[in-house]
Amino acid sequence: MQYVLAVDGGNTKTIALVASLDGTILGAGRGGCGDIYNAPTGTVWPDSASAAVANIEYAVTSALEAAGIRASDLITGVFNMAGADWPEDFAYLQTALEARGFGRTIYVQNDAMGVLHAGSSDDTGVSVVCGTGAATGARASDGRYWHSSVWQDQAGGSSMLAQRALDAVYLSALGIEQPTSLTARFLDFFHLETVEEMLHLFTSRVQE
Structure with missing residues (x-):
């Protein structure tokens, strides 16, 4: 064959x-x-x-x-x-x-x-x-x-795309940017209640 x-x-x-x-x-x-x-x-x-x-x-x-x-x-x-x-x-x-x-x-x-x-x-x-x-x-x-x-910018892959999506959620929570549907989707995906909890998840010195 x-x-x-x-x-x-x-x-x-x-x-x-x-x-x-x-x-x-x-x-x-x-x-x-x-x-x-x-x-x-x-x-x-x-x-x-x-x-x-x-x-x-x-x-x-x-x-x-x-x-x-x-x-x-x-x-x-x-x-x-x-x-x-x-x-x-x-x-x-x-x-x-x-x-x-x-x-x-x-x-x-x-x-x-x-x-x-x-x-x-x-x-x-x-x-x-x-x-x-x-x-x-x-x-x-x-x-x-x-x-x-x-x-093309070789850094512009999935990690950059994900970070920009997270930034959109953070800026929206601060009132700097318009509300985004990504907020509810992220919170649902990570089983969290607030954007602050999500920010803590990704930036805390101690990762659980």
Whole structure:
């Protein structure tokens, strides 16, 4: 039988899925940061790029083991990677992944682009990724594509979005900003009665 591999490499984790050609997921694996610019280094991996590739390899081999197949059974590997920003990044990842045999054909793209395959029937449109960092991608019907990569504020991910939502609630409680429906939603989610209790939850020196 023939199988395909899909990998999403982010700044928090790397997820790998192995599937049959009808789309049935047969195995999954999870590794650490897959961003070649930001993966934590250590005594084993002296630079972020090497550490990221090791995390990717761990996720893929875990997925292969779960599926009970070998890398040589993969006809295609698609890698949607945070940190795949410049031509030299694509070349580095392509070489590293080909050396490990993760697909007879290997395709590397920025992580902002992968979601378009799932969210658009013709692979066109605009995608916004809000993970540890943020990324925006776009593909036109004539094949032209663009991704924001380092053009965009890399700090603008889910943590910043959450903090801005909390700030809106705090400022509303002080009367500086208009009332927001986020207040009731936050209090309900955290099972709290007041905004002050929520502020204490996130800022107290002693975390219960």
